[in-house]
Amino acid sequence: MVPGNKSGQLLRRASGCLAGVAVGDALGGPLEGYSTEQIATQFVQLREMTGGGYKELAPGDTSDDTAHTRILAESVAACGRLDPSDLARRLADWYRYDGFGIGCHTESVLSRIAGGEDWEQAALEVQAAKPDSAGNGSLMRCSAVALLRHAEPELLIDESRLSSRVTHPHSYCQWSCVFVDLLLARLLTGDNPSASFDAVFAYCSNREDFPLPVLERAARARSPRSGDNLNPSGYVLDSLECALWALLNHRSFEQTLIAAVNLGGDADTIGSIAGALAGTAYGLHAIPGRWLVHVSGWPQLQDLAADIIKIS
Numbered sequence: 136m137v138p139g140n141k142s143g144q145l146l147r148r149a150s151g152c153l154a155g156v157a158v159g160d161a162l163g164g165p166l167e168g169y170s171t172e173q174i175a176t177q178f179v180q181l182r183e184m185t186g187g188g189y190k191e192l193a194p195g196d197t198s199d200d201t202a203h204t205r206i207l208a209e210s211v212a213a214c215g216r217l218d219p220s221d222l223a224r225r226l227a228d229w230y231r232y233d234g235f236g237i238g239c240h241t242e243s244v245l246s247r248i249a250g251g252e253d254w255e256q257a258a259l260e261v262q263a264a265k266p267d268s269a270g271n272g273s274l275m276r277c278s279a280v281a282l283l284r285h286a287e288p289e290l291l292i293d294e295s296r297l298s299s300r301v302t303h304p305h306s307y308c309q310w311s312c313v314f315v316d317l318l319l320a321r322l323l324t325g326d327n328p329s330a331s332f333d334a335v336f337a338y339c340s341n342r343e344d345f346p347l348p349v350l351e352r353a354a355r356a357r358s359p360r361s362g363d364n365l366n367p368s369g370y371v372l373d374s375l376e377c378a379l380w381a382l383l384n385h386r387s388f389e390q391t392l393i394a395a396v397n398l399g400g401d402a403d404t405i406g407s408i409a410g411a412l413a414g415t416a417y418g419l420h421a422i423p424g425r426w427l428v429h430v431s432g433w434p435q436l437q438d439l440a441a442d443i444i445k446i447s
């Protein structure tokens with residue numbers, strides 16, 4: 136059956152979401168760890184899938200951002216819901232057999248889970264040892280929850296938080312996932328980025344349980360400005376602000392992604408988060424073919440997106 140206009144749009148946006156993560160990861164990978172000065176000297180502005188960088192990537196190579204997004208999407212597609220034990224098992228398997236690009240905090244948690252520890256105990260113990268640790272490791276992978284629960288905000292909120300708690304129980308991490316998943320859900324149904332952002336921001340502002348620092352960062356991203364004062368670090372609130380800024384201050388998938396990754400720093404992860412947002416806002420067909428051809432895993436992500444939309 137040929138999908139109708141509305142379901143066709145939903146599918147194109149859901150596919151754009153997951154493929155956008157992989158494209159942002161691959162585009163930003165060569166700039167990971169670079170300052171804006173280094174980027175200006177070496178690339179002027181990176182606009183193509185060049186490969187290279189500190190990890191000596193081939194053009195189109197992806198890392199943990201794409202792997203964890205795929206794993207969460209596979210888990211959700213298989214279970215029909217966010218099952219934290221299933222997600223933890225799949226992430227621990229990835230850690231055992233691949234692990235490319237893993238961050239320190241995530242490695243501490245997944246090594247314990249891979250060693251047989253319960254996921255919740257592992258995540259809470261690692262958090263207790265470093266109470267302020269709040270990296271972007273759960274934010275980069277959370278988008279499949281939005282695809283599954285786009286029409287059910289309370290379930291979306293519960294499962295976005297739960298998806299974060301498997302490795303990143305810090306409240307800023309949990310609620311950054313909620314904000315981005317609510318925004319993705321809104322973008323899936325066709326609102327433009329500014330209108331979607333404003334609706335989600337108002338909704339979150341009215342909740343008593345929503346942490347103020349997450350809202351403050353989102354509000355800063357909304358004000359129009361250049362990227363000069365942004366800090367593209369792996370701290371979850373920095374990454375959230377950078378990705379939202381890129382979405383809200385640019386008008387196409389291509390412009391959004393170029394702006395996001397050329398901030399440098401944690402460029403692959405910020406590119407991935409911006410890629411999910413812009414891929415959803417503009418749809419799969421807006422992703423430049425000259426980028427997509429280098430990213431080998433995107434057809435699989437497209438199929439996963441379709442599977443999740445089918446059960447949503």
Ligand SMILES: [Mg+2]
Nearest residue numbers: 198199200236
């Ligand atoms: Mg990475």
